[in-house]
Amino acid sequence: MKFLFSIIAVVMLTESCNSSKEAASDSKKAVVENVEMKKEVATNTEPKKQDIKKTETKSNKNTFDKNLLTDKEKAVQKNYGTAIIYEAISRGFAKYVYITEDKVLLSTDRSLQKMDEYKCDANDWQTIQSLIKKLDTKAMGSLKAPTDKRLYDGAAHATLTLKQGDLAYITPTFDDGFPPEEIKELVNKVLSVGEKVKKQ
Incomplete structure (x- = not known):
């Protein structure tokens, strides 16, 4: 029973570490993309179309999140x-x-x-x-x-x-x-x- 418990604990710990590594690598990628975009703007006056699409997608996501937030606020106010x-x-x-x-x-x-x-x-x-x-x-x-x-x-x-x-x-x-x-x-x-x- 102890052996089984220790195996489960090791698996959970490994999964936790993997998710932390993924989160860290995602944030590093975002920083690298941001730095590359700034370099490109400094060297060229026009950024790549691919980078513009990424920025638009992020902007659309922020707008969507704001709409969700206001819907949540409305629900809270209705019950509040x-x-x-x-x-x-x-x-x-x-x-x-x-x-x-x-x-x-x-x-x-x-x-x-x-x-x-x-x-x-x-x-x-x-x-x-x-x-x-x-x-x-x-x-x-x-x-x-x-x-x-x-x-x-x-x-x-x-x-x-x-x-x-x-x-x-x-x-x-x-x-x-x-x-x-x-x-x-x-x-x-x-x-x-x-x-x-x-x-x-």
């Missing part, structure tokens, strides 16, 4: 936007409402395995955005619940989460249906959007 999440959970009850600019996800499954997806209306999203702008996001973590029914199973435990990019602002738990006054209007709008899309 603002989202508002309302969750309410008790022993026999679960409610999950997730809203972004273009979609609404609803679930009554505690494990969130089954989700229904709907399109978010632009007017509803604008209203939610205006309500979010009114919020003091830094104070969301210290909001006080107006009622305590959840402590004796009189109501489900609910939270509101605001995701902006990679930041998440989460409220302490409050009774489902009785949010703190500071977020009451936003919670009611989120829940009404959830009910509205179900009827579509």
Whole structure:
């Protein structure tokens, strides 16, 4: 077994060295080509057609890479936007409402395995955005619940989460249906959007 392991290690090490040598030789070739091209430009005013094609190919590759990068950036921005999440959970009850600019996800499954997806209306999203702008996001973590029914199973435990990019602002738990006054209007709008899309 040790012998087999040592053979595998030697093979992997050899492959690693070969790839390092190939990378080094590729970079040496690029330097040599660059030096030759500079010499040719210095001696002749026109470089060879072959060298021009190589330069054009490299230029096209750079343009292609830039296009890829912008596509990646667009994908990141799309998934990196603002989202508002309302969750309410008790022993026999679960409610999950997730809203972004273009979609609404609803679930009554505690494990969130089954989700229904709907399109978010632009007017509803604008209203939610205006309500979010009114919020003091830094104070969301210290909001006080107006009622305590959840402590004796009189109501489900609910939270509101605001995701902006990679930041998440989460409220302490409050009774489902009785949010703190500071977020009451936003919670009611989120829940009404959830009910509205179900009827579509």
